[in-house]
Amino acid sequence: MSKDAAGEAGIDACKAVAAQVSRLDKALMNRMGDSRALSLLALSFGRHRRQPKCRDGILSIAKYCSDGERAVQDVEIQSLALLATGFSKWPAEKACFQATTAIAREVCTRGHLSDYSSQHLASFVNCFSKWPGGEETGGAAVEIAREVLLRQLPEFDLQQLANLVNGFSKWPEQENTSRATEAIAGEVIERRSRSSRFNEQQLASLVNGFSKWPIGEDTSRAAEMLVGDVLRRLPDFNPQEVASLVNGFSKWPIGEDTSRAAEMLVDDVLRRLPDFNPQEVASLVNGFSKWPIGEDTSRAAEMLAGEVLRRLPDFNPQEVASLVNGFSKWPIGEDTSRAAEMLAGEVLRRLPDFNPQELVSLVNGFSKWPIGEDASRAAEMLAGAVLRRLPDFNPQELASLVNGFIKWPTGQVASRATEAIAREVLRRRLPDFNPQELANLVNGFSKWLTGQDASRATEAIAREVLRRRLSDFTQQGLANLVNGFSKWPTGKVTSRATVEIAGEVLRRRLSDFTQQGLATLVNGFSKWPTGEVTSRASVEIAGEVLRRRLSDFTQQGLANLVNGFSKWPTGEVTSRASVEIAGEVLRRRLSDFTQQDLVQLVNGFGKWPTEEYTGQATELMAGEVLRRQHSDFTQQGLAMLVNGFSKWPTAEHTSRATEVIAGEISRRARSDSTPQDLANLVNAFSKWPEQENTRKAW
DSSP: OOSGGGHHHHHHHHHHHHHHHHTOOHHHHHHHOOHHHHHHHHHHHHTTTTOHHHHHHHHHHHHHHTSSTHHHHTOOHHHHHHHHHHHTTOTTOHHHHHHHHHHHHHHHHHOOGGGSOHHHHHHHHHHHTTOTTOHHHHHHHHHHHHHHHHSOGGGSOHHHHHHHHHHHTTOTTOHHHHHHHHHHHHHHHHHHHTTOOOOHHHHHHHHHHHTTOTTOHHHHHHHHHHHHHHHHHGGGSOHHHHHHHHHHHTTSOOOHHHHHHHHHHHHHHHHSGGGSOHHHHHHHHHHHTTSOOSHHHHHHHHHHHHHHHHHGGGOOHHHHHHHHHHHTTSOOOHHHHHHHHHHHHHHHHHGGGOOHHHHHHHHHHHTTSOOOHHHHHHHHHHHHHHHHTGGGSOHHHHHHHHHHHTTOSOHHHHHHHHHHHHHHHHHSOGGGSOHHHHHHHHHHHTTOTTOHHHHHHHHHHHHHHHHSOGGGSOHHHHHHHHHHHTTSTTOHHHHHHHHHHHHHHHHSOGGGSOHHHHHHHHHHHTTSTTOHHHHHHHHHHHHHHHHSOGGGSOHHHHHHHHHHHTTSTTOHHHHHHHHHHHHHHHHSOGGGSOHHHHHHHHHHHTTOTTOHHHHHHHHHHHHHHHHSOGGGSOHHHHHHHHHHHTTSTTSHHHHHHHHHHHHHHHHSOGGGSOHHHHHHHHHHHTTOTTOHHHHHHO
């Protein structure tokens, strides 16, 4: 009756049954005694997730399934899969997350994944992927990926392969999910060569999933093949599939095929815009917001903004939060500015209607909005709503809130909110937080060094980390912890935790860390330059950096590496790595580096004044500093630049740049400088006693 073929009568019948189920207590649920019946009900209610009565019915089943381990312990595999499918239609509901967590735990506890059919494996991954931050759901997905690698992939049908890829893409950093996806990509290439035809939904899922691994050999080849299919069959894709394609193409490197596909996608979207429902429009806004800014995306932005303005009352709270996130990344235009203004007003009117997950999304969205009267008022009221409801947020949401507030332009509101979250964390049991949540909290709290509660919370998390198995943390998690703890280098507990993490890094394969992760670790370990373990880890990372292509590192990554390696200037490997980075800097456009990047590089290269490449790179950067607005550099940054330039006092550009900086410093208040900055400036300026500006500043 719940299927589309039953029409309105079927929907009404489903709503009536859901209303009855929502009134059942635990005793009556137990008397039903048939897990298969409950699973079929959950599946049926999930087909009508916009119906409030179906939501009430699913929540009643979810609460029953999450009430103790025994609720799902004896349920057969098929019924578990159907229950999870039903719960996955309401990912924002806490009860559905808890019930699916219980199912994921049961899947792992039973073991013997070899007994599960291909359909069951694909179905579970698809469901667990709705909660990628959950420890149990993530752990179960990784275990299923391991099982997929043991199987013969031809036993999976096309839909199952698409579901697996789409699901595994929520954990792109996990080794098993990456290897399984690469293997599936090879299978897709093989089937495509045998003229196997993926339908539109499968193509959209594969393109979107493979986009999380754009540099994988087989994932890239498979995507290139699929792009051709997409271009030939674009009119056959329904609006939901088109929205999925837009999100998938946003992550692929720009090339001839992807550019042509992007142009055709924009044209297709604009032709069919009235056919997209509110959820799909919100998905399009978010997808296009990740595309490189160009003529096509600007055109799409203005048209979508106009569509949002016409249909604003039709969007539910989740979609409004998604729109706020999307418009926060778009170029400012007449319609996009009006849409942003109207959205801010809509948020204010509907603030009580947003659930915790949606409030988190709003906090992250407003962190990127330009400061304006409406946005500032909405942000202020949003922060108040969040603080009043902190006990309602789960650990993952608390961590996301902290990392959202640190980006807010209104520092006072953000500081107050972050301190309140720190107090909430201190009231909770830290064992209830998973490794990723702990790492994200530390990363966020480290941006508020003056916050007393943030410092206390970080110390408490450091103690918790020392009690945990570090092997449970991902590479990114370890890097985030080190980055955070490094802001408190004199703390006993944070120091001990960092040393333990350095030991864990030495036990791992450094090839598994991303470029950003390596740079973050070195920059963090450098706060403990005399520590034996942190030093050894940094030397090993320097060796790994030398084995990689430096062109793959970002400007900030190169700057962080040099800043870190400079704490070990006599080390053979750290010195070689820094000199190689200087060569890479010489090959780059210096206009792409931020002020902070230039400061770190100049100050770092100053530890190797006799090396040819470091001297040449510093001379070029001095020229870049001369071309920039010196008022954009901080007082500390200017002091560090002069300190670095002073290692090459006879070079033309370093001399001229120092003279100009001396004039800038003379115009500023001395009270802006720390005693350490003043000492560095006096020492550096003494290398140019003949310059009038340096004598005055000195």
